[in-house]
Amino acid sequence: xxxxxxxxxxxLRVAIAGLGPIGTKVAQALDRGIDGLVLAAVSAQNPExxxxxxxxxxxxxxxxxxxxxxxxxxxxxxxxxxKLIRSIVAPFVGSGKTAVVLSAGALLENEDLIELAKQSGxxxxxxxxxxxxxxxxxxxxxxxxxxxxxxxRKPVQGLAGAPYxxxxxxxxxxxxxxxxIFEGTAREAAKGFPANLNVAVALSLAGxxxxxxxxxxxxxxxxxxxxxxxxxxxxxxxxxxxxxNIPSENPKTGRITALSVIAYLRKLHAPLRVGT
Ligand SMILES: NC(=O)C1=CN([C@@H]2O[C@H](COP(=O)(O)OP(=O)(O)OC[C@H]3O[C@@H](n4cnc5c(N)ncnc54)[C@H](O)[C@@H]3O)[C@@H](O)[C@H]2O)C=CC1
Ligand SMILES: O=C([O-])CC(=O)C(=O)O
Numbered sequence: 356x357x358x359x360x361x362x363x364x365x366x367l368r369v370a371i372a373g374l375g376p377i378g379t380k381v382a383q384a385l386d387r388g389i390d391g392l393v394l395a396a397v398s399a400q401n402p403e404x405x406x407x408x409x410x411x412x413x414x415x416x417x418x419x420x421x422x423x424x425x426x427x428x429x430x431x432x433x434x435x436x437x438k439l440i441r442s443i444v445a446p447f448v449g450s451g452k453t454a455v456v457l458s459a460g461a462l463l464e465n466e467d468l469i470e471l472a473k474q475s476g477x478x479x480x481x482x483x484x485x486x487x488x489x490x491x492x493x494x495x496x497x498x499x500x501x502x503x504x505x506x507x508r509k510p511v512q513g514l515a516g517a518p519y520x521x522x523x524x525x526x527x528x529x530x531x532x533x534x535x536i537f538e539g540t541a542r543e544a545a546k547g548f549p550a551n552l553n554v555a556v557a558l559s560l561a562g563x564x565x566x567x568x569x570x571x572x573x574x575x576x577x578x579x580x581x582x583x584x585x586x587x588x589x590x591x592x593x594x595x596x597x598x599x600n601i602p603s604e605n606p607k608t609g610r611i612t613a614l615s616v617i618a619y620l621r622k623l624h625a626p627l628r629v630g631t
Pocket of ligand 1: 360372373374375376377378380398399400401421433434435436437439456457458459485486549550551553554557605607608609612
């Protein structure tokens with residue numbers, strides 16, 4: 356028997372832009388069922404490549420170009436190459452909808468998207484992703500944060516090909532011990548490592564901004580995980596946190612990133628929300 360007091364609600368329609376390790380896992384989780392949400396559409400560069408597993412889903416989503424997603428969905432999960440951020444996010448936030456942005460580094464060069472969301476009543480959500488503790492950082496930022504420092508260590512294949520490494524002719528392929536390859540701000544890291552250090556930008560947006568958040572990056576042949584250690588000094592608390600991410604099929608991307616998006620989606624209609 357149905358509960359007569361239970362309000363009826365229309366499911367929110369979710370679109371996924373980019374079917375790499377993040378998009379694939381989130382699509383499968385939505386298909387298995389997340390309360391109040393339905394997977395409406397996906398975008399892929401090469402839809403043919405995904406035909407088999409998409410065909411195994413209980414409910415097949417529409418497969419559309421990124422420019423069509425906002426016609427059929429209320430929320431988009433942007434998990435595509437960073438250069439596509441504007442074409443994915445603008446149609447959603449410009450029509451008062453939500454865009455969950457994984458390519459957080461690219462927000463710094465597309466800050467007007469935040470203004471667009473403000474004008475249109477939309478929202479850009481940067482999930483905690485591959486990082487840890489952004490709830491504590493946003494809480495500390497309500498008071499005064501004095502400093503935020505992050506040290507990242509990645510195996511060589513988690514950094515290979517980054518523009519900063521190529522432009523500076525840094526030879527990391529043959530290193531046998533840890534090598535510090537970068538020291539600077541989160542803004543500088545976003546330019547030099549657009550597909551490797553979104554976490555640094557997410558941290559900076561939660562805290563004291565991309566120009567005051569300091570970062571070191573180490574190429575470390577002795578580790579197999581993407582390791583981030585963060586230290587925060589504030590007038591409310593001093594805290595340090597670290598996370599050791601197991602890489603997904605994309606060595607630059609930790610497995611936990613997709614789980615963070617799924618956790619966010621589960622919270623949207625949950626009767627109990629834990630964490631800010
Ligand atoms: N915020 C965070 O904590 C983290 C963010 N990221 C970022 O999230 C994004 C996605 O990560 P991954 O899934 O590992 O990336 P990926 O590069 O493995 O997958 C992206 C997918 O988008 C597809 N694509 C390319 N052009 C497309 C188009 N025009 N339309 C639709 N799809 C297109 C690609 O074929 C690929 O399958 C990246 O920008 C990555 O840097 C990754 C890890 C952590
Ligand atoms: O920030 C990123 O783009 C990815 C990352 O470091 C991780 O998954 O550990």
